[in-house]
Amino acid sequence: MxxxxxxxxxxxxxxxxxxxxxxxxxxxxxxxxxxxxxxxxxxxxxxxxxxxxxxxxxxxxxxxxxxxxxxxxxxxxxxxxxxxxxxxxxxxxxxxxxxxxxxxxxxxxxxxxxxxxxxxxxxxxxxxxxxxxxxxxxxxxxxxxxxxxxxxxxxxxxxxxxxxxxxxxxxxxxxxxxxxxxxxxxxxxxxxxxxxxxxxxxxxxxxxxxxxAAVAAAPNQPVSVALLQGNISQGEKFQASSGIPMALAWYAQQLQQSQADMVIAPETAIPVLLQQAPHGYWQELQQRFASGKQAALVGVPLGDFEQGYTNSMVGLVPGSAEPYRYDKHHLVPFGEFIPPMFRWFTDLMQIPLGDFNRGGMNQPSLAWAGERWAPNICYEDLFGEELASRFVDGAQSPTIMVNASNIAWFGDSIAIDQHLQISRMRTLELARPMLRATNTGATAVIGRDGVVQQILPHQSRAVLQAQVQGVDATPTWFAQWAGRWxxxxxxxxxxxxxxxxxxxxxx
Structure with a gap:
């Protein structure tokens, strides 16, 4: 029983x-x-x-x-x-x-x-x-x-x-x-x-x-967003003859053409290090968002063999001397870091980029269009207490949360929907909307009340065009005590x- x-x-x-x-x-x-x-x-x-x-x-x-x-x-x-x-x-x-x-x-x-x-x-x-x-x-x-x-x-x-x-x-x-x-x-x-x-x-x-206060407060003015879902299977994603050129071409096209205030591409949307991308690829994207009234958040691995690698989100914002950068803090055991004495286990698998450096605990949000966009990458939104640490300074607390994920590792399984419910719980705990940009699903807009407002079908290549309203109010009680202690x-x-x-x- x-x-x-x-x-x-x-x-x-x-x-x-x-x-x-x-x-x-x-x-x-x-x-x-x-x-x-x-x-x-x-x-x-x-x-x-x-x-x-x-x-x-x-x-x-x-x-x-x-x-x-x-x-x-x-x-x-x-x-x-x-x-x-x-x-x-x-x-x-x-x-x-x-x-x-x-x-x-x-x-x-x-x-x-x-x-x-x-x-x-x-x-x-x-x-x-x-x-x-x-x-x-x-x-x-x-x-x-x-x-x-x-x-x-x-x-x-x-x-x-x-x-x-x-x-x-x-x-x-x-x-x-x-x-x-x-x-x-x-x-x-x-x-x-x-x-x-x-x-x-x-x-x-x-x-x-x-x-x-955070639930009762009036939301900010709407901001247009474009959430990109490339739907590139994990079996192809890191293949030089198929997945890599497919990802580079499709995400570049969407980033270049989108008219949204904020364009968000998922975790490792660019599946290679920037120095390994085709000549001029990254420079053209930077130039695209160097001026005007649009910005982008793009998932990409950063680093090199000497300095180590990070699983990161890079923000391209007009008028900024340096791109915004968020490095994933809470890494996945075996997938993103190798626990002591388990190197033999990971050596049995062919998983690329399997040992990342860890980012800081409380990294700043990206300020754009009157909002403070707080990225987290995939597995990180399981740890509500860590996301709550960004709310200790009320003046700098996020107004919109962004989760960039790649659940293609687990096929078209119930993991996609389980992760969606996890993100919904975070919006309830913190009373902030959550934007989910994923490779295969669930790409969605979740309101501060935990309700899914818009969602793309799983396993589809599409762009979710939506409006989101950030919340700039006193953090919830959970955000205050969990953020501090x-x-x-x-x-x-x-x-x-x-x-x-x-x-x-x-x-």
Whole structure:
């Protein structure tokens, strides 16, 4: 039951089946499925008495959940990386099995420390779940893809995002799941469980109604944007005879012809170092945006063998002596940097440009057309606390966020829609619109309310012409506390509750 529930937990993040009507359409998050599937876990834990049984149940649930969430890593390692299929399967399983250990430990602790009162069990399970999610999201550089809170981007808990972020939402959802699991055990002495649920519902209702300055503020004047989606398959992208000339020609044409105020090309839209581009190629693009009323953000690798390489976005702005530059800060393990002692593993794959230098944590935004455009590259928008650091100085905080991605590594899989839901959560947390320019999808305009306003079909070569309105207002509460202290307040709260549960159990 726990393994099956783990698979359903993965499907709740973005429904992976093309179904009409019930339970949802392809790529849609299902908040109610997340609650119901998670409730199976504490229900199973309450049926056992030994902590090591809880460890096994928690590990089985989490391992199934994570395997079913990022199974598409197999595509990048086998189809495009050249890793033999059995090794690629083993690598995906090994990653899921390792990350599942966080949940195994907290489930064992829950079995050991749970009490008779449902309200106390709700608090303990929520705190332990929060700590496991935080550990997965931050330890060993962090791999938080598929955190449970992302299933609630369209649900009633979405109003909590600008206050406590995706991990806080996940903790509230886990408390509700624990209450559902405890329904069968509820009787007179568990009346406090109903009180605890009433408090949770009250908090959610209050969060929906409390004003947020960033949400209530009037948006800026519309700015026209062009988001480029080249749809160049990963198998061709770095091929000198096909993908490279195709990318250079198509993106140059769109950049030269676009009439939008801001033109945005995705991650590594130019798939070669600038010094390797055809003679005069980059100079012509610079000249194109040297004057006038248009600017561009272009994804391109920078650097050389001696200085190292960066995965970067370059901004071409009229009247600027030097191009704007943003270097990716949070790199993908194995894809963009090689962890110690794992060089042998990456040597088994044929992935180019696999070891980048890291950019700074809080790089300035690009000022243009009355807006402050804050780029992040692909995987970086999983880390809301890092994006929040740009909001510490309110006068320089972003008014528009830009995500440039290349999900072609994972084919036409559910990873595209999962990443879209992640970006939507960031807009809710930070109350800023997000522009997504990607190679194969999902290229989209997301409003500050998390609603997708416009989107291109996946796996299509097209340009998304849109209008975007930036937001220049007081940052959300989440942006303020996470920008200053990261996720430490959540760590502290979770540890305090767990400590109280442990001490209560000893008494």
């Amino acid at each position: 726990a393994i099956l529930a783990g698979v359903l937990q993965a499907w709740s993040l973005a429904w992976p089946w093309h179904t009409d009507g019930f339970p949802g359409h392809y790529g849609q998050p299902l908040w109610w499925l997340q609650l119901l599937s998670l409730a199976v876990l504490p229900a199973a834990l309450m049926r056992v008495q030994r902590a090591w049984h809880g460890v096994l149940i928690g590990w089985g649930f989490a391992c199934a959940w994570l395997c079913a969430t990022f199974w598409w890593l197999f595509i990048s390692m086998h189809t495009y990386g050249g890793l033999p299929a059995p090794l690629a399967v083993l690598a995906v399983f090994a990653l899921a099995a390792f990350l599942a250990l966080y949940y195994a430990v907290v489930c064992g602790l829950f079995v050991a420390w749970r009490g008779e009162r449902l309200s106390a069990a709700m608090l303990l399970f929520a705190a332990l779940w929060l700590l496991a999610e935080l550990a997965r999201g931050q330890w060993w550089t962090g791999f938080p893809w598929g955190a449970g809170g992302y299933a609630h981007v369209d649900g009633p808990l979405a109003g909590l995002a600008p206050w406590i972020g995706v991990y806080g939402i996940g903790a509230v959802a886990s408390a509700m799941a624990m209450w559902l699991a405890g329904l069968r055990a509820v009787h007179a002495r568990h009346a406090s469980g109903y009180v605890a649920l009433a408090v949770l519902v009250g908090v959610v209702w209050l969060a929906q109604g409390l004003p947020q 990261g996720l430490w307040p959540l760590w502290g709260l979770g540890l305090l509750v767990v400590l109280a549960g442990w001490m209560g159990r000893r008494r």
